[in-house]
Amino acid sequence: MRELGPRAREIVATAREVLESEGPRALTMRRIADELGIRAPSLYKHVPHKTALETAIVVDGFQEAAQRFEAAVDGAADPLGAFVDAYRAFAAAHPHVYRLMTQRPLPRDDMPPGLEARTAAPLLRAVGSPQRARAAWAFVHGMTVLELDARLPDDGVTEDAWREGIAAFRPPPPAAGRPEEH
Template sequence: MADRPRARQIVDAARELLETEGADALTMRRIADRLGIRAPSLYKHFPDKQAVEAELIAQGLAEMADVQEAALAREAERPLAPEGERPLVALGAAYRAYALAHPHLYRLMTEGPLPRHLLPDGLEQRAALPLVRTVPDEHRARAVWAFAHGMVTLEMDGRFPPGADLDRAWQVGLAALAD
């Protein structure tokens, strides 16, 4: 839907609000104010706020897929890459870096039900593909995702004690799930 110029402007304004102020700032009125238009004008392009949020989620999933695909490509170019652990550690590092760089978008992408019916066909699968390729067992892949999501959420929430070696915790956790 965001392929039309005004729709792209709306999504860009929403992304800016989300990234700088969080999900609570994402209202149709605030988006319209940022664009210098009246809120009812937004409804010519999006039926409701959920549709705008779905566009943001789609952006985030595509970006997450991009960073994870790039991490796997870099890892594949490294000499003497042992099977299993290193690609998974590379994926974990890319996942963590993206989530920490975009905490509000990450939360929008991962909290609450995913509006699958509003996302482009195949996007959810593309976002999952780097992990599925690295960890082909679907149950283990879900466990890895749950570990990564839990770790990054706890880190964003400041739940680890000061001085905790989170890099090492990621390495140990992913190594345990690699085999």
């Protein structure tokens, strides 16, 4: 992905605001142009097509999420709990961006090198292995989507389910007499 110029960054920021406030149906090139007070064809000088615009929003979302996850986990007494809290908060604050980031194939070839790994690194540090991190992400993502879709009953069990799920992904304690592996 090439570096965005100032006007392209403005277009992406405006598109993200429209997406966040009005939902995915409002994310059209015409709607973004109207919001910026320009004609839709002018957008194409800076963003070649809607898919590129959506990819730029995904990249922006991943950059924000990575910062939030890093800040949450760094120095936390309970890194996994801190990661999960930050993940849920990000998704709740940005449900349309979150869905754009997670509900279709990830445009890896158009993302900055290392961004996906940077975003995943706090979870990997919290659980200790790539396999456990992937399984934990599947749990956290699934529960998050169920929350966003209001699919979990309001019966007082959800927070207990979160605690049980998180506990299942905590790294095992180091074996007695052996130094902890890093």
